[in-house]
Amino acid sequence: MLNLCWRRLMMRKREVPLFHCDLYDTEVGHKIAQALLPGLATACVDNTTGDIFRNPASVAVESRKEMIDYLTQRSETFVAKSVILEDGPDAEGSDHPYDIISDFVDDFASLKRNLFSQVSGWLLSEMREDKIDDFVQEMEMNGFWSIDRREAIVQILLENVDFKNSFHCNIKFKSAEELAEHNHQCSFRSMTCTNEGCNARFCASHLENHDSACPFKFIPCEQKCSDSIMRCEMDRHCITVCPMKLANCPFYAVGCQSAIPQCKIEEHRSDNLHSHLLCILRGIYKEASDKDLKQRAEQLEKVSSCSRLAEARNVRSLTSIIQDLDKKLGPLEVSAKD
């Protein structure tokens, strides 16, 4: 302990004339801070289970203090260890601060297990899970250990274990002015999403990452219609109002199996009038040969304007136009089918 204090003192001494940027990845910090409460709850529950004189709440204050000391000490010694292991062949495990600190928290909770919890099958029981969850909720409701205070502790832990400075800034400056200038550009400075409706906060280096997944960002339609749609509404747009949504040809039931974007159906009807006519004629004159039907279709196209025929939106209306024209043309002379 003495040794540690001396080290801190020396560090402070060295830092006095320097202005050092203490910004860090607040998202990661928040995530770790959230894990502290279940960790503490686990320690308190496992420490008092089967004990008729104590309950989790009665040891919470003391356990919290022990936990903070334990985590601080582990994080400080961890730095030394990573220096030794750096690039070593035996270096293993994640170097993400969340994983590292979660391991410390788990270790602390295991240390607090009382004899009863170790021998009784307690660790695997559902009752234990429930008790831990309940105690987390109780502490949250009482504001026993606020997220702000946990985050402040996590910031120190994170600085200790984030050896590569991937999650915190540690740049030092000679003057407050230089530091202030840096703070405006530091990649760990906090930003809020500018997309309307989004409240996300992240550090500047994650801006691109967030933007590429932000549910509130307007992006061009995935089906390439001319609209821009909020990312979170894209799926719905594409299967409902998007003019490029694929639909079956209205003559699907009589044999045209094309799938066409909604907005191109009219075009499809006029481009494929001949084949649509054939589809319907085939239904009316089941005995006729393809050659007869083709001739009939051509006749129909001659006696009526193509645009009138193409205007028929569905099987029923095209059939009734054909039946009308059939009266003019007289019955189809059917030659033997080959």
Ligand SMILES: [Zn+2]
């Ligand atoms: Zn910085």
Ligand SMILES: [Zn+2]
């Ligand atoms: Zn956003």
Ligand SMILES: [Zn+2]
């Ligand atoms: Zn669209």
Ligand SMILES: [Zn+2]
């Ligand atoms: Zn069609």
